[in-house]
Amino acid sequence: MLISKCHASVISSGNELEDFLASKLKNTNGIAISNINKQNRVFKDAKTDASGKKHNITIDCVIDRDGKIILIELKDGDAFDNKKVEGEVDSLKEARDYIVKNRKLREQDIIFRYCSFNARNHEQVEKGTRGRLPKDFAMTGKELCELLGLDFDKIVQERKKNQEENLNFFISELKKIPEIASKF
Secondary structure (H helix, E strand, O other): OHHHHHHHHHHHHHHHHHHHHHHHOOOOOOEEEOOEOHHHOEEEEEEEOOOOOEEEEEOOEEEEEOOEEEEEEEEOOOOOOHHHHHHHHHHHHHHHHHHHHHHOOOHHHEEEEEEEOOOOOHHHHHHHOOOOOOOOOEEEHHHHHHHHOOOHHHHHHHHHHHHHHHHHHHHHHHOOOHHHHOOO
């Protein structure tokens, strides 16, 4: 049960990261993330499945600036599920195609990025995706913060405050397991 809770927490950390970054934005002009300008990151009926049914595509972060649109898939960690990476890259491409068709923009005006917020460099992002990313897709959290006008180091420090509380919870739950409690 504890491991299931931890796994669920890891999965939800990406959404929490989006919400946290959104809460720190001072200027939201041209930025769609979390519930800020959400209509600019949800592309209605942009995807058609094999049966012909249409589906929405939701991109984690969209930045519309200087005639360019940057579509960003945002991750908290740096080790990813291969099939999920491929699906997310496909969604970025489908969103691009939708924008080109419906907003009359050129393909070269739409940029993709796969952001691993805690990665130190592009190589770490690429390693975590096991070669599934196209060239120049990798992005670090520091680069994302620069685009959003946020102080990366300050964001990291604020997020660390929650880590101590999570660690204490984990240890207290471990101690409730008889086989582990006897080891303390």
